[in-house]
Amino acid sequence: AQSVSQHNHHVILSEAASLELGCNYSYGGTVNLFWYVQYPGQHLQLLLKYFSGDPLVKGIKGFEAEFIKSKFSFNLRKPSVQWSDTAEYFCAVNAGYGGSQGNLIFGKGTKLSVKP
Amino acid sequence: GAGVSQSPSNKVTEKGKDVELRCDPISGHTALYWYRQSLGQGLEFLIYFQGNSAPDKSGLPSDRFSAERTGGSVSTLTIQRTQQEDSAVYLCASSLGRTGNEQFFGPGTRLTVL
Numbered sequence: 331a332q333s334v335s336q337h338n339h340h341v342i343l344s345e346a347a348s349l350e351l352g353c354n355y356s357y358g359g360t361v362n363l364f365w366y367v368q369y370p371g372q373h374l375q376l377l378l379k380y381f382s383g384d385p386l387v388k389g390i391k392g393f394e395a396e397f398i399k400s401k402f403s404f405n406l407r408k409p410s411v412q413w414s415d416t417a418e419y420f421c422a423v424n425a426g427y428g429g430s431q432g433n434l435i436f437g438k439g440t441k442l443s444v445k446p
Numbered sequence: 447g448a449g450v451s452q453s454p455s456n457k458v459t460e461k462g463k464d465v466e467l468r469c470d471p472i473s474g475h476t477a478l479y480w481y482r483q484s485l486g487q488g489l490e491f492l493i494y495f496q497g498n499s500a501p502d503k504s505g506l507p508s509d510r511f512s513a514e515r516t517g518g519s520v521s522t523l524t525i526q527r528t529q530q531e532d533s534a535v536y537l538c539a540s541s542l543g544r545t546g547n548e549q550f551f552g553p554g555t556r557l558t559v560l
Binding site: 364366373374375376379420422432433434435436437438439 | 449477479481487488489490491494496502505537539541543548549550551552553554
């Protein structure tokens with residue numbers, strides 16, 4: 331069965347610090363990869379996604395993620411965080427085209443707290 | 447345009463009662479998903495609809511849980527004989543197609559079973 335692991339439960343950073351959130355998945359076939367963010371009191375919204383092509387994908391608000399197939403990883407990065415990045419971040423995967431599953435498999439999430 | 451909407455936003459019920467949760471997807475989205483978000487469990491997939499059909503019910507935790515979708519639009523998730531462990535936030539998402547397309551999430555229904 332597919333699974334997603336997020337290594338950090340809670341990360342606390344000061345403003346302007348660099349961010350890297352780890353995500354590893356287990357699935358042998360073609361995958362689509364996503365990072366979603368949930369700001370306090372708001373809906374889950376998409377930060378970025380990888381389907382194919384360039385393994386370095388850029389999303390909204392200066393976030394980027396790199397797909398490393400050999401490591402089954404899709405880590406999220408941001409060079410300089412802001413207080414407004416305080417949120418919970420979820421990594422998710424589903425089977426790529428031709429797969430039987432359309433649903434997302436989520437990691438347990440990483441809470442990011444940015445100190446002003 | 448309007449996003450995914452869910453109602454009620456909060457539901458408090460007594461153990462053993464039935465509850466119905468509603469989801470209005472984005473117009474034109476053929477795929478609809480239900481997820482559950484609970485402490486310690488993260489986000490769990492419950493059921494997927496393509497149109498009015500549910501080809502994947504693998505995530506429903508027990509036969510107390512059921513869902514339907516009518517007119518390729520609104521979906522209702524029903525939990526019968528609620529238990530305290532059913533307490534969670536129930537999220538609905540919709541997308542243009544099946545695998546690979548972005549899923550847009552609603553605000554969720556927070557269910558508390560006393």
